[in-house]
Amino acid sequence: MRTERISRRAILGRGAAVGGALTLGPLLGGEAVAAANGDTAARAAGKGAKTGYEAIGVRPLINGRGTFTVLSGSLMLPEVRDAIDKAARQYVQLDELADAIGKRLGELTMSEFGMVSSGCSAALGHASAACVAGGNADLHVLLPDLTGFQKTEAIIPKHSRNVYEAAISATGLKVVEVETREELKAALGPQTALVYTMAMPRVDQSELDTKTVAEIAHAADVPVLVDAAAEILTIPNVHLERGADLVAYSGGKCLRGPQSAGMLLGREDLVRAAWVHSAPHHGWARGFKVGKEEAMGMLAAVEMWVQRDHDAEYATWTSWLKNIARRVSVVDGVSTKILQPEGLSNRTPTLTILWNAEKLGVKGRTIVDTLWNGEPRIAINAASSSDPAQSGVSITPYMLEPGDAKTIADEVVKLLKNPPPAPEPPKPPTVDASGTWALEITYAAGKSTTHQLKLSQDGAKLTGTHSGDFVSRPATGTVSGAEVTVRSFYGEEHGDSLDFTFTGTLDGDRISGELSMAEYLGASWTATRKS
Structure with missing residues (x-):
């Protein structure tokens, strides 16, 4: 569905005319x-x-990692900013706006109907509510308390368990995990509200691919919801063509719409019901409000998606990576490779730069950290290799702007030729951290005394378990002098992701220090060894 091609130069040129900053000064x-x-x-x-x-x-950054939400996703297109500015200047009735935008999204995407949500996660929640309550106001006001409801379960294949499914269970649905066709058939029943699956290559290659899931689910009159947050938008929609009833997207990734917007496409009755179960209507989802500005901005992003020259964009990204590869190759011992991925998710080429860490005197992680803390601030990824002597970095051009590739190349070459000081090597252990430790963790606004570490020490190596408020997981760590580091991880295969890294100083039977919880930021902790 290709229409007029618009160059990047023309798009950027239009952005200069966008207003909206008339009175906010600096x-x-x-x-x-x-x-x-x-x-x-x-x-x-x-x-x-x-x-x-x-x-x-707040320090802005050059984004060579990709459309990560924590890095603020993508940059809105000039046409999106213009649509937001115009929408902010008049009042409308939001139900009427949703109806008009829903029809237009359906036309643009060749689906029955569409809806703008406050992000993909909200779209998943509204879709789940639609499959539970169907737009019934009496049921809607009770969510997420499903006491007395007929539909109380959501089925998720094991390959699709992930942190984003919280949007589904937030409606009160119990998650039922299945792994085979037989298990899916057995789990389906009048209590099943929907089957949820994640759009990713491993799903397409599995026994429970989207088409198979849809065939089995539809035989039991159960709708299928696909989470395609980071994917490119295909027209006609590949997921709906495979049998899915609903598909949700992020607006602030490859579509380059508002970061706070998302989109739900699919069966008109279910999408309309999803709107009933969203703001500005009251109940559980009132907090997921979409303003007229985000709604029109999201529509503009989809309008532009069908006009953008995606082949030209991809060629530009590849050319940037080739230029970086050429620049860094002047350093002896450096090898480069551009990977052209298959599939739909976050479809972008990636450049991997590798070298012998001992010969060049620097590891990829050190360069990543130095760029992150440097000026300009640059975000790229560390790269791994099957050869343990090799270290490196990887660069994703998806979110780069003109000129960024040259800046990245300049800084990487500079660090490869004149490496920053290496981290201080570990010291021989001077303490024994073996034993059972009772933890007190001080969070941003509260404390917990229910966590426990059970550790065994072999030289500088620690192994054991970390028991938390609801789950136990393996723990590993090291001892350097009197400094203790312990990490535990609870993976996404459970539908959750918890990453704890304890660092502290051991003195007798007490350890105290800082706790990093990855996306949940930090805390402080003390541990007392039990007798």
């Missing part, structure tokens, strides 16, 4: 606002004062 302005407003203070800000994010102490 927070949003700089030279662009100075030129637009003729304001003396803004002109002064553009000549040296910190502007935008930096004005409040």
Whole structure:
């Protein structure tokens, strides 16, 4: 469904005309606002004062990792920003807006109907509510308490268990895990609200691929919901063609719409019911509000998706990676490889740069950390190799802007030629961390005394278990001098992801230090060894 091709230069050029920063001075302005407003203070800000994010102490970054939400996803297209600006200047009735946008999304995507949500996760929640309550207001106000409901379960194949399924269980549904066709058939019943599956290559290659799941589920009159958050939007939609009833997308990834928006496509009756179970209507989902601005911005992103020259974009990304590869190859011992992935999820080429860490005197992780803490701030990934002597980095061009590739190449070459100091090597252990440890963890607004570590020490190596508030998981760690580091991980195959790294100093029968909980940030902890 290709229409007029629009060059990146033309798109970027249009962005210069977008307004919306007329009175916020240095927070949003700089030279662009100075030129637009003729304001003396803004002109002064553009000549040296910190502007935008930096004005409040936040460092912008060059994103060479990809559309990660924690890195703020993607940059909105100029047409999206323009649509948001125009939408902010008038009032509308939101149900009428949802109906009009739903029809237009259906036309654009060749699906029955569409809906804008406050992110893909919200779309999954609204879709689940639609499959449970079907737009019935009497049932809607009871969610997530499903006492007395007929539909109380959501089936998820084992290959699709992930942290995002929380959006489904948030409606009160109990997750039932299946792994084979027979288990899926046996689990289906009048209590089944839906079957949820994740869009990813391992699903397509499994016994329970989307087409098979849909055939089995539809025989029991149960709808199928596909989570395609990070995927490209295919028209006609590949998931609906395979038999899915509903498919959810993130708006702030490859579509380059508002970061706070998502989209639900599929069966008109279920999508309309999903809207009933979303804001501005009350009940459990009132908090997932979509403003008129995000709604029109998301529609503009889809309008642009069917016009963008995706082949040209992909060729541009590849050319950036080739330029980086050429630049870093001047360093002796460096090898590069551009991977062209198959499939739909986050479809982008990736550059891997590898070298012998001992010969060059630097590991990939050190370069990643140095770039993250440097100026300009650059986000790339560490790369692994089957050869333990090899270390490296990887770069994803998906979210780069013109000029970013040159900056990355310059900084990587600089660090390969003049490596930063290596981390201090571990010291021989001077303490024994073996035993059972009772933990007190101080979180942002509360404490827990229910955690426990059971550790065995062999030289500098620690092994054992970490018991938390609801689950136990294996723990591993090291001892360097009197410094103790212990990590435990509870993986996504359970539908959750918990990553704890305890670091602290051992003194007698007490350890105290800091706890990193990855996406859940940090805490402090103390541990007392039990007799």
